[in-house]
Amino acid sequence: MSSLKEEELKNILPINGPSVEEVKKYIDKYNDELIVIKCGGSVLLDPNLFDIFIKDIGVLKKIGLSPIIVHGGGPKIKKKLSELNIESTFIKGLRVTDDKMINIVEDVLVELNKEIVNALKNQSCKARRITTKEYNVISVKPERKELGFVGTPDQIKTSVLNDIIKENEIPVIAPMGLDVNNQAYNINADITAGAISKKLKSRRLLLMTDVEGVLDKNKKLISEITPDIAKKLMDEDIITGGMIPKINTCIDAISNGVKGVVIIDGRRHHSILFELLSDKGAGTLIRE
8 A cells, every 4th residue: 555645646746647536546556566668759759758758757656656667769760870871661660670770779779778767867766777788688589580680589587677676776678689699689669568568467568659549440549459359450451550569569468467558649748647547548458
């Protein structure tokens, strides 16, 4: 049970976030629970959205949750590659990564990881950098030859993550890993978050993106679906492109013990808080 008093909650929660009354209903449900949050898209590009995201993580920590952050970096990688006149190609939502590109991707993700950790520390949150350069926890195997240096998680060092969490630190994980020869591989951030979520058996997996959630054929938000319906929407080409790896990650996580996965709109202010601590939610919940 959370020991926070109503006045303390008022001081912690943002003015335009969920109400104290709503939060009180949900706070004990998630107390001490692991919540894996993948952040990407506009959240990492827009300084205002980034600031709100960091503060919301601080709120989760203060009220007793255990957030684990996996960050993307697609827009920043795209920007850097564009500056260097290197064109990206994608196969089923996954970036083809050659030997020249992998070093650029790694540099961008390591720098971004540092930014997130420093921002959390400025919010009085202890956080740990986890990249291919420091505390690497992901062993990879190659995805498909035509994708180049794109891997899929093979093993996750959960003992390292659990030790960091026990020390009351927030793991901040870059979506990369090393193979048996210590070669770095790029991993889709949603797939990374899903692999970590299912290994740690987290209560929730939140995938932040730049759309409202899963949309039906009329482009209306679907607030909740089952894995079977999600598969059907992919078969019917209603779910396409970059949403495909997200949905496959959701289905895989749920079939491996994660209680619910939510695709949420990272452009909406305080979307994490509304999803976890309010009646409304903030995207598409996928669960059995």
